Amino acid sequence: MATKFGNLLREIRHTHAELLKDMADKLGVSPAFLSAVETGKKSIPAGWESSIAKAYRLDAMECEKLRTAIDQSAKSVSIDLAHQSAERRGVAVALARQFDQLSDTQLEMIKKSLFVTTNRKKDM
């Protein structure tokens, strides 16, 4: 079963009449690796969003679709902690450690503080 990202890559190949090997060559990986990313067996490598956008000359709308698919299919998220203050590092590490244990209320609070603009619109 392909992830959303996998399905999008298959759509792109179909549009360009390309096989796995053709796309894998453009991304500098093997067809087996690309296939494993499409089914979620392997993580989506960093930098693929821009490599794909560039290789297939995606327009703004297609790029947005690609970003959404990557967000929905990613198996892990990494946060670059270099050059971050001790306080920020602490928050990131605590969030990663306790993510599974967050209650619905805590999750809601985090969401509200992160997506405050969305909530404002809803309140109007």
Next chain:
Amino acid sequence: MHSFKAPPMKRADVRQLALKLRRELGMADRLWFPILEFAELALPQMDKNYSFEVVESSELGSSHGLTERIDNQITIKIRDDIYDRAYRDEGRDRGTVAHEVGHYLMHAKSPALHRHFGNSLRSFEDPEWQAKCFQGELLVPKHLVMHMSVSDVERLCGVSRDAAEYQLQLYRAGK
């Protein structure tokens, strides 16, 4: 030990199936069947529950390919080295892909495969024989090759020399 028994399909039935597929794709009169494009690009458009994967040998081991059905999802998996050679139009490896397409069409969608104990299967009930037969019939269409040489069949149909010889012998023996 047991094997799986499929609903009976003789060579003539398998040939009809291969020809029907070629007709539906508008390829009844073409020697070269683009098997990889069909398995990778065309089939997913025809069946939303189908997908094609290339897998490392660590996953498939000594198998060259596999057609797998989980619930209603059917996947053809081709080993990476076989895929690379099929992409480079190697006859033997194109044959492997066609073989799995045969399993997809004749067996994966059918719930009728059942375990068979005891005596060896009759060939026309053996899914492996049926898939092997399908790969030959699809890639070497009888109605186009009767007067061709082995070398021409090998080159123009994109099959191994062995496969070209085998199909021509069969056809010339009236099978």
